Amino acid sequence: MCSVGDAFNIEVTQLNAKFYKCADxxxxxxxxxxxVVCPSCHSGNVSLMFKEE
Structure with missing residues (x-):
């Protein structure tokens, strides 16, 4: 594995995050x-709730 530099240190709020709900x-x-995939069950069956401002 090849990598250059350090890992990114970015907060989710800095990336225009949206709120989702997993249907499963x-x-x-x-x-x-x-x-987008649910971080708990890894399902792709998610729906957009709203966008964080």
């Missing part, structure tokens, strides 16, 4: 990106 386990979480 009812977990509510913040996520970013196009293919």
């Amino acid at each position: 386990c009812s977990n509510e979480f913040r996520g970013v990106g196009r293919k």
